[in-house]
Amino acid sequence: MHNELVTLLNSKANGCDATTAEVECGDQPIFVEAAHINAALKALKESTYEFNVLQLITGCDFEDRIEISYILASFTKNHEVIIKTKLAKPSSDAILDIDSVCDLWLAAGFLERETYDMFGVRFNGNPDLRRILCPDDWEGWPLRKDYVVQEKYKHMLVNPQNKINTDDLYFFDRQKKEAAEPKLWSGSWKKPEFPAEVEAKGEK
CATH class of the missing domain: 3.30.460.80 (NADH:ubiquinone oxidoreductase Nqo5 subunit)
Structure with missing residues (x-):
């Protein structure tokens, strides 16, 4: 057609x-x-x-x-x-x-x-x-x-830090780290445990 x-x-x-x-x-x-x-x-x-x-x-x-x-x-x-x-x-x-x-x-x-x-x-x-x-x-x-995005609109912060979706930030931050170390990949949206946090728990 x-x-x-x-x-x-x-x-x-x-x-x-x-x-x-x-x-x-x-x-x-x-x-x-x-x-x-x-x-x-x-x-x-x-x-x-x-x-x-x-x-x-x-x-x-x-x-x-x-x-x-x-x-x-x-x-x-x-x-x-x-x-x-x-x-x-x-x-x-x-x-x-x-x-x-x-x-x-x-x-x-x-x-x-x-x-x-x-x-x-x-x-x-x-x-x-x-x-x-x-x-x-x-x-x-x-x-x-x-x-x-403009920093302020009519004297108000457009993206105040306490309103940012932290789960998204954690996810994309973790993606960057896991790209360098694929064995860390989990696919979870939960707050990640990076190597330093794992070592603090005595895990490998």
């Missing part, structure tokens, strides 16, 4: 340059040019494939670019497709632009707001594009790989 969809997209959405990608974790996405995303998704929605359900819009940071994924479904034809597009990221704090698809699906409004909030992608044409999880004056885009 993917080859047929590529042919459809390239005939109905001129310039979208639709191509199939290699299978990723069991899914095979179709890539289109970002400048033609609205026309491409409109073509799929209005086609005989009846992709009239927008299930998800999300992003993924690949450091030099951000990929935006759209998952469409047809409940009448019982099939699904993932459409992706790439946005070049010239700098860590750059806001990227792409057209909104709110004119095709009202549900896109909240999905685009979340993607904007987390990845700094501005969906032009969204009638209510503002942050949805973070405060409006929050600094940065939390799901970018180069994101550095």
Whole structure:
């Protein structure tokens, strides 16, 4: 079906340059040019494939670019497709632009707001594009790989030491130590006993 969809997209959405990608974790996405995303998704929605359900819009940071994924479904034809597009990221704090698809699906409004909030992608044409999880004056885009959380927000510590998940810290700290000494591997999330603690108990 993917080859047929590529042919459809390239005939109905001129310039979208639709191509199939290699299978990723069991899914095979179709890539289109970002400048033609609205026309491409409109073509799929209005086609005989009846992709009239927008299930998800999300992003993924690949450091030099951000990929935006759209998952469409047809409940009448019982099939699904993932459409992706790439946005070049010239700098860590750059806001990227792409057209909104709110004119095709009202549900896109909240999905685009979340993607904007987390990845700094501005969906032009969204009638209510503002942050949805973070405060409006929050600094940065939390799901970018180069994101550095601000130390304070309105005079409050963002990550006070007593609120940090210490079990996670123990686990990842232990992972580093066990990587150098595999025989210590336990796979437990409990607070680890490192060699110095074991020796203190007289164990080997």
